[in-house]
Each structure stands twice: as C-alpha cells, then as structure tokens.
Amino acid sequence: MLTKENTVIGFIGTGVMGKSMATNLMDAGYPVVVYSRTKEKAQSLLDKGAKWADSPKTVAEEANVIITIVGYPSDVKEVYLGENGLIPNGREHTYLIDMTTSTPSLAKEIYEAAKEKGKHALDAPVSGGDIGAREAKLSIMVGGDEEDFTKVLPIFQVLGTNIVYQGKAGAGQHTKMCNQIVIASNMIGVSEAMAYAKKSGLDPETVLKSISSGAAGSWSLSNLAPRMIQGNFEPGFYIKHFIKDMTIALEEAEQMGMEAPGLALALSLYKQLAERGEENSGTQALFKYWEN
Template sequence: MSSVKLGFIGTGVMGTGIIKNFLKNGQEVVVFNRTQAHAQPVIEAGATWAESPHAVAAQCDIVLSMVGFPQDVETIYFGSDGILAGARKGALLIDMTTSTPTLAKKIAAKAAEKGLQAVDAPVSGGDIGAKNGTLTIMVGGDKTLLSRLQQLFAPIAASVNYFGPAGSGQHAKMANQIMIAGTMTGLTEMLVYAKAAGLDLDETLKVVGGGAGANWSLSNYGPRILQGDYTPGFFAKHFLKDLRIALDEADNMHLQLPATQLAKQLYEQMVNTGKGNLGTQGLITMNDRWDQA
C-alpha cells in the first residue's frame, strides 16, 4: 500500500494526526486545506501541498477527507474545483468526516456514475487516537473493499469495522456519538458533584474509573478537566453538529431520544456563549459551581 499515492483533504486536529501516521508508514501524501497555514505541520513532516481538492484528486489513487461540517463535504466533493471533478477513473474516495448518511449515499451514487468507488468511514478515538494510530473506523459502502481498507488504515487504526452499504458508517458514528453524549454529561456532572461534596477529585476519577462507571471519556478527559485543559481533542461545535445529525436521523426513524436531546441543548448553550472552539470536556465550564472554590 505504501506505493499508492494518497490524497488527504482537511488538516485539522484529527487530520494532522492521521496524515503524520501515514507519512511515518512511508506513504506519499498530497494535502489540501482551506487555510494553508494549518497544513504547515504536515507539510513539514513530508506531505506535498496541492492548491485545491481537484488538484489533490487529479494526482492520487485514493482520496481521503476529514473536514468540519456536511456543507464542507458538499463543497469539496461537488464544487467545480472539487474531488469528483478531478478524480481519476477507478479512484477510491473515502470521507472520514462525521456527516449525514444521506450525503454519504449521494457521494457514493455520484462516484459510481463516474467509475469511482466511495465509502463513508467516520472515526472514533479523538485527537489521542489520531496521534497514536489507534482510531476505530466505521465503514459504509461496498463490502468487497473491506480488506483493502483494513490494509490502508493499518497505520492509523486499531480496528476497521464494516456496517453495511453507503451511509451505514455514518449511522454507526451517530450511535457512537449518542453514547458519548451520555458519558460527557455524566463525567462533567459527576465532577461538579464530587467537588461540591469536598471529595478528592483525583481519587474520585481513580475509583469511578476502576468500577462500573469506567468509560473512555472519563479516562481521557477527566484528567484534562482537573488540569484546566479544555483544548480540543474534539471541538464542542463539531460535537453539537453530530448531535443535531443524530437527532435528525432519530426523527426520521420516529425515535425519541430525550437524554441526547438534553445533551444537545447543553452543547448549544456552550457554543452560543462563544465556547464552541473548546474541547467537548469544556462543557463543565458551563456549570457555575465548577469554578467556585
């Protein structure tokens, strides 16, 4: 796989970690980002810059993307200077953005019309997983591509999981985000409660994390919160986007998800107060009792 030229569009927190791991594995990677300065770390690590998604796709056998919002995915795929306009026949297109199942299906259909293959492959694991190459990847698309994807993703993922046709990877990611809505709200409220009760917070994290309350959010974000570190492993504004997608999809299936709805409202309050660029753990700053001595 190392002889295949990869294109990667999106050099944010997640994309940067992923690209660097591909480069460490000996892959040749061509990159584009809306703001070129944000691509500088991966360029310095050995990636090659291209001037547009079209320019990336025109020279690569496999094109991956991880951008912020569904509208960004629309632009990089369907714009006049986009991936579909520039892609080589037979190319494999992989959108790793957490986006809508409907858009994933649209990309797959348009790709097939052009003699291309496309899959949706959103990830879980945050900035830590991207940096350490331990992401969990959820795939929707042609199942015959799975072994190829497992080989491709080996430098960046601990597991690659197939869920069904186009859009299924996005549905799996929505299930993941619904779960995280519970663990993040639980983590932040648990810490506020423990602090108000006068408990040692380090000891509380240790004990809760060693029992039935153990979860990834607690292990990875609990220590950051205690250090006052709200830098984004995952932006709150992007998590809000995910919760909105999840609830829209739930509505389409005539489902009621009241706890997820409440989590969405809490993150809306956070984003609306100008804290959308904090990490998801920054939700705790919305509780007035947290910052009290």
C-alpha cells in the first residue's frame, strides 16, 4: 500500500502547470524529487524543500511514484524510453504516471515497456489549465490497469477533483482528445462572441454577466473571456502546446476514418496565430485573430 511514509514522488516537468502540481503534493506532505531541463524553473520548489535530480535516471533511482508533465510526445518518449529514462532505470514496482497530453499509441508502448520491467504505467492527462493546477481542481482522465489506478488514487486526489478511470492503456489520452476537440471549437465561439460584443458597442464584461451562466456557459467563457477583455494573453496553456494536441486529435480521427471539421478549422486558425509569433501566448490569444 502506498502511504506518505513509504512514498517518494518524482516530478518531471515544472512548467506552468507542473510547478503548481508539485507544490500541491509537497503541501500535502509528500517528499518530492524534481527534474526539469531548466533548473531555474524548479527553483521555487527547491526553495520549498524539494530535492533536485540531474536526470530522469536519478529520479527513477530515488522515487517509487513518478509523475511527468512535459511538452511533446518526443519529450515523453525520451524521458521514459531513452537510455537515461525512467523505464530502463530505477526499481521494480515503481508507478509511472504520464500527465502530458500525448498520443494514445505512445501510452500503450510505455505501458508494455514498463510491464516488461516490472513497473506500472498509467496515462493520466489533465484538463483545467493553470487555474486548475494551482487550485488542485484538475480533471484527470486515466488509462492503464484499474488496480494501479486505485493504488495511486490518493495522489490524484491531491491534484484534482474530477478523477475518472477510463479503461486500458491509451484510454486516458483518447479521452483527453475528446476534451481538446470540445475546447477547440468552443474557443472559436468564445473569441467570436467577445469580438462581436466589442464591435457592436456593447460592454463585453456586461455581456459576460448575461451569457456565462446561461446555455452558452463554459469553462473557457468564464475563465478565458475575462482575460481576452483585459488584454491578458499570458499562457495558462500555450498555443504551441494546443496546436500539438489538436494535431494529435486530428490524426487520430483520420486514422479512425472520422471527419472533424470544427477541429480542423480551430487548428488552422491557431496555426495562423503561431505564424504571427503568438505560439508562446495563451490559448485566449485566439481573440487577436478578430482584433487583427
């Protein structure tokens, strides 16, 4: 049984979301070992008492539960399967939890490779952005063995409030694709609505009071439309990472013989923004498409 007394959590990836997630684990009393490609990004965690590791291999040697939330599938593959990665190194019976949004096929590959080494792998991507990470209110969608999910559930409960076991390896990533497909089209609607309100001479903040709690209500409308109105385009979730997610979702849909026109349109609009230098802005910067 995993308890705080016999668990050391390794945390790889201390970006916008990862830093808050690792902080919440430390606040809950778990000892945390961190690794990030840029040590400075982890400094606030080190100041708080986290232990620094200089590679994924070192994390694997010191922790028995390891959480990763990195950028791209290529990063996930290197962290898990590379020579200095988590699966070739470290102890048996380690729980490996990838919370990056990645490909279902890679999640399955990691699951099988971990199983061969006597380790337990779960794909557990999250939704909720920087706010959800900071407030420990993330939605967590999990694929892998249900027994492993049950063992690490107390850790998930430190990070989120909506935690659902979805099925076998890869199911968490497939569920996250559903999530991103909904957000993709919704972000077009939210951005268009705010641009329309502004161009028609309405006060966008007053408009929000009317529409955010009605049938049009959504997380994006409540949390990101105010940032659009304020001109705050700092990333809670990077455009470059959303483009990565939408690309994965579109490729998966195509492999299943499914058309996804809403997703394709959103991807094309975000790519145009990235070409204008907005790849490091937050997803709410889609509003700039209509401003320009």
